Amino acid sequence: MTEPECPENVVPAATDAVEAAAEVGSELGVDRRTFLRMGAGAAATLAVTACADDGVAGDGEDTGTDTGGDDEVGSTDETGTETGSSDDTTDSTETETTETTEESTETEGEETDTTGGEDPCLEGEIIDFDPEALDYEEQLFPLAVMAGEMRPESVMLAVYIDDAQPKTLRVWLPTDTPGQVELVKEMEVTPNADGYLKVTVDGLCPGTWYRYGYFTSDGQSFLGRSLLGEVRTAIAEDSLEPVVVAMSACNGSSFDWPALDRTAEEYYDVFCHLGDMAYNDGAFSTGEYRDRWKQYLSAQGFKDVYGLAGLYATWDDHEITDNSDFDRETNDPNELEKKSNALNAYFEVLPIEGGEGNFQLWRSFRWGLTAEFIVLDCRYERLPSQGEYMTQAQMDWLKQTLLDSPCHFKVILNSVPITNMPFIWDIAASDRWEGFPDSRSELLNFIDDEQIENIWFISGDFHVCFVSRIESMGANLAARTREIAVTGGNTNILGSSLTLSGHFDYGAGQPRGCVLTFDPSTDSVNCRFINPDGGDDYNEDLTQD
Template structure:
């Protein structure tokens, strides 16, 4: 894979129905494998009519000359997600410089069918850099909602700044997606970066562990088949807050484990039992097909999402796939975490990342990593707090200080990557992370044990979950109570950790300019309230050339 795969300056406009290369799987999952989503199903006895757009519109992966457009058409009432039913349908797409479509600058037609779950993707090129556009779809006389998108700055443009919303970990059953609504309301974002766990595979009531279900999953059973994954993607796209975010901004998405199954690796997952649930390869292929059908994402190569996007001379954004190539997680406390034969990235991806970081000529090198790269030890966390922390971080509850699902479980890959930054003098590298339902601001040294004598080579901003449970949820206590001694103990044992918040749910806003990269951390008032408000919690930045985080007194403007 090369940068040309993502940044070619073709002027032709191309369009294709989603994931054509993966379509042979479509026949593998019978329609009866999943029940339709209530949010996406027609009323019983509904008469056939013109095609409808029930799942909104989306865009993603902005380039200087183009963007990927997405929608799903429902050609008749029976053609619900995962059903395998419905006629092939021609869908027209249009891109304009104005919301009324008086100035249409590009258009085309995509034919979609049940083999692609009636999803539509149009990879539009020939647009102007750093420009806002409006887009829509039509089929059978019906018109979709209008979406707004934005192209990236030109390759050599010295943009003043770029600004991203940043989110991760949106468990449907744990609450409402108010974080998405607040991001949709912002007019100052170039894109939204989704760092993984866009959805969860569990059956209803299985997660969170304490069975507080705010709104039930559909299908109610655990996702295993192509139809299952399609249904749940359909539920998420029909959510009004998710639909608003997708319609307002291009979304740059990467996956983590729950798009497949908990703690997924190349050959299996904790939440997959081959003796009762069949082939892992087949399940993972089904999940990937549904993901590429339903998400506004260009697959960089068949079956993976690692890719690179550029935002003028300010930033290269490297997006990692840390599930498709990794070895199985080691047992915590075992010497296997240091085994040089084990990998989280796979050899090809790690070489691609190192080469991209080294040859980058932008002011900043951003790396989307779905799991935390900073080293974490726990020291003397009180026993009554260690167990819920262990649950969040994937640790054994007796207190071994390594989360082997993170880079802590693959120390040779981390040592090679961070050593590469140090040895080659590669500065201004910022890791952007989700996964663990807490917000962190970290320096990233090669050896955390000798920090600060060992200087950091990068920084890391970790955003909390949109809804997925964190410490106060698990303990059923008020935020800012029991989490305070736990956070203090973690910081005492990890001097490179400058701040963490174990309780909040929300999102981040990342602003990048030539002088600094800053993350503003926002919390929603109550994830169980569909009208939740949003409040700024903290702001941290890293100044150019420092490789260190520091608190900022003011959010980005």
Template structure:
């Protein structure tokens, strides 16, 4: 994978000296309906394998996130002893010094400080470093002071601040990912993104970790690598252990060390198909009350992820906004914490248009709507965990229908919505779309994960009147990094049973410009003054830790057009060099 293996070094510098340039289970209900000691994190078995020995020191790498023009969060976790493993609740407090510099050798340190970590935060450290220059690349590291790990240095991370609010960047470029299930494969998509030099940040749209026990939701032919702990995660210790396991993946560690993340959660960070009062994958009789489980998952997420949270306790909010000069404003949504329970089959389908139902919660909906209609930025980008484009499912062939019915009870003739998506909360969507249309706002792009498949859609005010009627924006949906999609579910070769379903879906939903139901991978998204573009890249095999990636397709929406058009070539990596 690399010219040298940084995973065996306790002082890995993830710059060009070591990283050379190189050229839901239920979630699938919408898509399936269409198709029928340092960094010793790799055992001899290869990339992504579990540690071969109990690690002490900085065994989970470093990360950064939530870049603003004058600040960025830096993160790490120290393991002070063999007993003080993630989720253990034991271990002595450790003082960590941190430094942030403009050069990887730390000859020009611009900010530094110290933080003490202990079992109360699972020995994770998260520092919101202020007083930085806008639009600047920085390098950062942590050093342990005292105890058995005295003098241990973390890997060196690279991060980047956002442009100044009054600046006018020519372009911005982001890696876009979602749905990375440890058991379903290796994270080659993260590796390919880490090898690029043209990205400003990574947008992670949810399902960063999965809650299932071993063997409950793996790859087509079983689990590629086993989850820890072995059971479904419920307690605070469980969630901490699971987050820690994911952060030993070398490709994820590499990506975190090279670029800041702007992340939100979907459902699997807590439990499948979660809502404000429970989850489909939560049984109070055996797993306790939902509020406790949700609090456990939230606490672990806030400890282990480089995210900036507003409020505290039960009032802590993950939805937040990022300005990138006058070019773009990014609104990251939380569509699980405040939503009403999903409508069910039968009579429940008729409730989806109730004005009393919400997917975002009233406060977040007001925040989102007001932010879009009042934003001074040219492009309004929404990090959107579940699909917002309206969907109508066509009738399906018998075999595919059987697979769908077995999962979610979709009737043979099809249904007009998937109630886990915005289709199940159409009054919220209508209010949002009406506000955008009434205010005459253009250049709104929703970036979405969740459904493990790839889509490019226009967002019509009235889907039945498309393409004649007005549109309020576009939506680009990226596939899963590893989580099973349609060919995996149906146990058929890729690009066989799904192709006809894709064409049938587009015929019924004319605002869907592109849909691909089989492939795993990632997106590269650019906003520029003249337009916004998404490139889809697919990996050859998610069960191969060294899988290659290929460009699949690209769609672009021109400034002011509100409609996506296919373009022939992907973005040129050489055309954008942040910080150069």
């Protein structure tokens, strides 16, 4: 093997060094995603080891791939999740619960793990268990496994189970020993009568990568499994480490999404979806909306990216229907029933707290002192007759959240862009922030008045990818605030023309993968738009100035 050229420093904040070091990892047989998730210390150790006199680590030599006890280098399962090498002869029928597992409180289709006690971060138990040795039962678990609502000590998991019968959920940490894991949680989980399950698992450790899966058994041993997923809890409240985010929107109805395929090769801590995840136009009944979601979440692209990290999501119009076919202020009982069916289906299938009449989507999640993710509802609280882009309650909450946030970056999940778009786009201005000038001015004036720095909007809807400052001119803080938009499937011929306007650094009308690294140590956000055909279309470290 040719000895790789070694970078002098390998740290997440130094993008060029990380990319160079990733090439070192490739030379050593470590795939890109696994290498990138090692973290600065492990990556540096691997690079240094590779640059030793003999060029590579010897047999049995420590290669520096420790990730704090929660990952190892190995093969890839159906979700694209890296796992340790497995021994097919290992007994995978272990059904003992760990000492940290107790009875759970159950409601139909939704459960909450009540373990943890006073200690929010309990150790698991090392057991013989090889989940990959079990067959994936696709007919029983046909959709993506998903995680969401990530907080430092808890996550929500969601799955569809076709036979609507109880299953065993296991959450574990990998170990360095093939065929063994550190079992953290085991629960019997029961979906609702229609097969949908959401369960909150708590007692977890901050900033830790956990793996999870659902298993069938005959009462004595495990027989099969779902896809296997992994999720990272939000980092500790005092942490200032970089946080990596992948994002997508506007996937369209082709079910073939090369941009998502490419994204699944990247490392990310969080996946953000900015709306139009499913195109449900024409659906009316609950059953029809469920069928559409099953189509989308059985697509390989979603199975891949959602199995690799937890999800924060907002909706746009197509989660119900195209905006031109729906009056948000309607009093028509049929339209209200359609809306209720659509929103119930959304909360039913995704790992988002709420549903059954509680459709408040706006919420926020802090990742240490690095970033606060602020999820908005920019669709279904609009009151066009009153010029309100969102209810005053949501606006007041948003402003207070921005004001109170201790985080370096405030990341607003904003389904429809807030940027002042070029004149040719104004034909559709009524469908975005610009069509509600009082609401837009209220927020931007608040940002200026309070001098709240490092607000970053991320958005979708327009079927374009872009990087902008939200105003075409002006030196005030709000004008210099950045927005990054993405499309993961649909296209727009006007996308490439955006750079003709001076406040757009990048514009494309074709789907791209998008990965953002929020790094408080450099006060910058690295933004990469990844061409599905290979390479980066755009890779820049951005600041607000």
